Amino acid sequence: MANFTTRVYNFNAGPAMLPTEVMEKAQGEFLNYQGTGMSVMEMSHRGKHFQDILDKSVHDLRKLLSIPDRYGVVYFPGGATLQFSAIPLNYLGEGDSADFALTGVWAVKAREEAKKFYPNVNIIFDGKDSGYMNLPTITDASVSDKAKYVYITSNNTIYGTRYSTLPKLTKAPLIADMTSELLSRKLNVEDFSVIFAGAQKNIGPSGLTVVIFDKEKLPQVSHPIPNLMNYILMEKNGSLYNTPPTYSIYIAGLVYSWLLERGGLEEMEKQNEKKAALLYDAIDSSSLYNAPVPKPFRSTMNVVFRMKDTKLDEKFLELAEANGLAGLKGYRDMGGFRASIYNAMPLAGVETLVSFMKEFEKTKA
Amino acid sequence: MANFTTRVYNFNAGPAMLPTEVMEKAQGEFLNYQGTGMSVMEMSHRGKHFQDILDKSVHDLRKLLSIPDRYGVVYFPGGATLQFSAIPLNYLGEGDSADFALTGVWAVKAREEAKKFYPNVNIIFDGKDSGYMNLPTITDASVSDKAKYVYITSNNTIYGTRYSTLPKLTKAPLIADMTSELLSRKLNVEDFSVIFAGAQKNIGPSGLTVVIFDKEKLPQVSHPIPNLMNYILMEKNGSLYNTPPTYSIYIAGLVYSWLLERGGLEEMEKQNEKKAALLYDAIDSSSLYNAPVPKPFRSTMNVVFRMKDTKLDEKFLELAEANGLAGLKGYRDMGGFRASIYNAMPLAGVETLVSFMKEFEKTKA
Numbered sequence: 001m002a003n004f005t006t007r008v009y010n011f012n013a014g015p016a017m018l019p020t021e022v023m024e025k026a027q028g029e030f031l032n033y034q035g036t037g038m039s040v041m042e043m044s045h046r047g048k049h050f051q052d053i054l055d056k057s058v059h060d061l062r063k064l065l066s067i068p069d070r071y072g073v074v075y076f077p078g079g080a081t082l083q084f085s086a087i088p089l090n091y092l093g094e095g096d097s098a099d100f101a102l103t104g105v106w107a108v109k110a111r112e113e114a115k116k117f118y119p120n121v122n123i124i125f126d127g128k129d130s131g132y133m134n135l136p137t138i139t140d141a142s143v144s145d146k147a148k149y150v151y152i153t154s155n156n157t158i159y160g161t162r163y164s165t166l167p168k169l170t171k172a173p174l175i176a177d178m179t180s181e182l183l184s185r186k187l188n189v190e191d192f193s194v195i196f197a198g199a200q201k202n203i204g205p206s207g208l209t210v211v212i213f214d215k216e217k218l219p220q221v222s223h224p225i226p227n228l229m230n231y232i233l234m235e236k237n238g239s240l241y242n243t244p245p246t247y248s249i250y251i252a253g254l255v256y257s258w259l260l261e262r263g264g265l266e267e268m269e270k271q272n273e274k275k276a277a278l279l280y281d282a283i284d285s286s287s288l289y290n291a292p293v294p295k296p297f298r299s300t301m302n303v304v305f306r307m308k309d310t311k312l313d314e315k316f317l318e319l320a321e322a323n324g325l326a327g328l329k330g331y332r333d334m335g336g337f338r339a340s341i342y343n344a345m346p347l348a349g350v351e352t353l354v355s356f357m358k359e360f361e362k363t364k365a
Numbered sequence: 366m367a368n369f370t371t372r373v374y375n376f377n378a379g380p381a382m383l384p385t386e387v388m389e390k391a392q393g394e395f396l397n398y399q400g401t402g403m404s405v406m407e408m409s410h411r412g413k414h415f416q417d418i419l420d421k422s423v424h425d426l427r428k429l430l431s432i433p434d435r436y437g438v439v440y441f442p443g444g445a446t447l448q449f450s451a452i453p454l455n456y457l458g459e460g461d462s463a464d465f466a467l468t469g470v471w472a473v474k475a476r477e478e479a480k481k482f483y484p485n486v487n488i489i490f491d492g493k494d495s496g497y498m499n500l501p502t503i504t505d506a507s508v509s510d511k512a513k514y515v516y517i518t519s520n521n522t523i524y525g526t527r528y529s530t531l532p533k534l535t536k537a538p539l540i541a542d543m544t545s546e547l548l549s550r551k552l553n554v555e556d557f558s559v560i561f562a563g564a565q566k567n568i569g570p571s572g573l574t575v576v577i578f579d580k581e582k583l584p585q586v587s588h589p590i591p592n593l594m595n596y597i598l599m600e601k602n603g604s605l606y607n608t609p610p611t612y613s614i615y616i617a618g619l620v621y622s623w624l625l626e627r628g629g630l631e632e633m634e635k636q637n638e639k640k641a642a643l644l645y646d647a648i649d650s651s652s653l654y655n656a657p658v659p660k661p662f663r664s665t666m667n668v669v670f671r672m673k674d675t676k677l678d679e680k681f682l683e684l685a686e687a688n689g690l691a692g693l694k695g696y697r698d699m700g701g702f703r704a705s706i707y708n709a710m711p712l713a714g715v716e717t718l719v720s721f722m723k724e725f726e727k728t729k730a
Binding site: 002003004005006007008010012013014015016017018020023024026027030031032035036037038039041042043044045046047077078079080081082084085086089113116117198200205206207208224226227228229241242243244245246247248251324326327332 | 367368369370371372373375377378379380381382383385388389391392395396397400401402403404406407408409410411412442443444445446447449450451454478481482563565570571572573589591592593594606607608609610611612613616689691692697
């Protein structure tokens with residue numbers, strides 16, 4: 001196995017590459033945060049230092065996304081999977097229904113979890129037959145009369161698809177799992193009742209989830225909700241109902257600062273589009289590689305591609321690894337390759353990958 | 366505010382001091398874990414490197430606690446609070462009851478959460494009137510006939526109390542929140558059906574919980590359980606049903622190695638008893654300080670003490686802070702002081718605190 005003395009270009013889908021500048025800053029103060037004589041990991045979550053870290057991170061996230069005051073911004077533990085349970089429990093009551101657009105495994109799991117508690121949840125789109133290569137156009141006309149909300153996965157990490165244009169509804173609140181794309185492009189938060197994202201793509205370490213929700217659209221429900229899934233309780237306590245994943249919140253805060261220093265989401269979106277275009281162009285113009293996702297649905301975060309001759313897959317991955325291009329293996333059920341190029345992946349990383357792919361095509365294929 | 370160039374003695378109750386050796390090791394490989402060119406924080410949870418970290422950590426924890434094979438060892442997100450919901454949901458059905466020993470805020474919260482779902486849960490001890498300064502002796506005779514389990518908090522962080530001798534029951538399964546003492550003393554795991562502990566005291570960063578449970582005593586329930594609370598599902602998937610808090614598991618693993626290198630729990634127990642005795646003796650032999658907890662119930666992890674003249678409290682804390690003794694303020698509702706002396710607190714830290722207390726008594730009181 002290769003033994004690198006410097007950092008590689010890490011194309012993992014998540015947990016994923018974090019900005020090297022952020023990691024260096026965290027490393028520098030790992031044992032002693034700002035002269036306190038202790039790590040952020042060792043601080044009381046009720047103390048002034050951590051409260052400042054938490055407050056600043058929420059402030060910066062609100063700034064990055066222009067989040068209106070009526071939206072709560074809450075850190076939850078447990079990843080998107082916890083929200084798959086929390087959302088129906090907070091938004092539905094007995095007999096209620098919601099509309100799910102099944103654009104991949106994560107939407108299917110979210111719907112299955114909701115169905116365990118509320119058997120009436122509905123499917124308004126199922127991409128299974130297309131291998132999840134297509135996404136629906138969701139408008140008010142798509143929404144069932146009884147739907148208490150419409151649920152989407154805005155970017156599908158496994159298949160490399162995304163809604164280029166996100167739905168805008170008036171008939172029902174829109175709830176979006178944005179785990180693999182939040183903070184990668186501009187966003188109109190007011191088009192959503194709930195936006196949530198597991199941190200391990202563009203935000204920070206795994207085990208942390210950001211939930212942004214319209215407090216005015218949260219219904220009163222009469223059944224019990226487990227405390228750590230209760231939106232009202234968690235928001236009222238400013239993410240401090242219990243001891244939150246403090247170190248992960250600190251890293252997230254460093255990432256937000258890094259984004260703001262680099263021009264915020266407008267600039268990120270430009271860079272992400274440039275990186276994705278470079279890679280998709282290289283694939284499309286090659287006779288060895290191909291991208292299975294139709295152009296209108298292509299993700300800028302997860303670029304899925306294949307080789308015409310799958311016998312070369314192993315060799316490609318081996319050589320890529322040896323050249324400091326890590327994590328390119330496709331999702332277990334998908335095969336082929338996936339280059340996840342989140343905010344932290346520099347343009348140089350994508351350029352290096354493209355060069356490697358061209359060289360491989362010329363000499364090995 | 367003081368500006369320390371070295372690490373202080375950190376007496377925070379949790380998140381708490383971690384072993385400096387562990388922190389230095391983690392810092393050294395923060396940007397590049399074992400030549401992989403990436404941080405553990407940036408690695409796929411499905412990759413070989415993280416799987417090795419996870420497997421080794423579970424192996425070492427089993428070794429430290431001599432955990433029998435029939436017990437599952439699972440990492441959950443969310444802290445003890447998530448288990449307050451998960452335990453009744455996994456162990457009770459409609460109409461069922463369980464017995465709770467209320468020895469402090471955390472037991473009360475666990476019982477309130479259980480009661481939300483199962484109104485029949487029972488109280489077999491309530492320490493409220495004693496200010497939670499007393500603990501019960503729980504035997505089979507204490508257990509209600511209908512109790513599906515008996516629930517205790519083995520060490521009460523806030524009040525500085527613990528069961529010196531843990532209960533041993535045959536009439537009903539025993540479930541224990543050991544958040545603030547797991548790994549601090551020897552333990553017979555087989556006396557419990559479930560042991561759980563939030564990591565942020567003796568294990569690692571906050572946002573991670575270790576659950577050890579007897580798979581043979583887990584009942585089949587017919588109601589839906591949120592996936593991230595489902596003991597069977599989480600165990601079957603080896604803590605990888607979803608993306609777990611990978612970095613926190615890595616730190617926990619480093620802590621287990623550190624404990625094994627130092628002789629395991631037998632040695633830890635000796636050292637912890639020595640540290641606690643030193644501090645309690647200093648308090649008991651002083652005419653300024655006093656410890657409110659009766660001797661049989663005194664915790665070796667959280668040493669609660671007060672001054673006869675509370676007007677000096679502020680000054681004591683200020684001077685202690687300035688002398689590199691951090692986190693000594695008592696819990697918000699308790700006032701006074703609390704020195705949390707988990708495994709990571711070296712004897713030298715307690716000695717320094719005792720010297721400081723004596724000096725303060727001599728010169729300021």
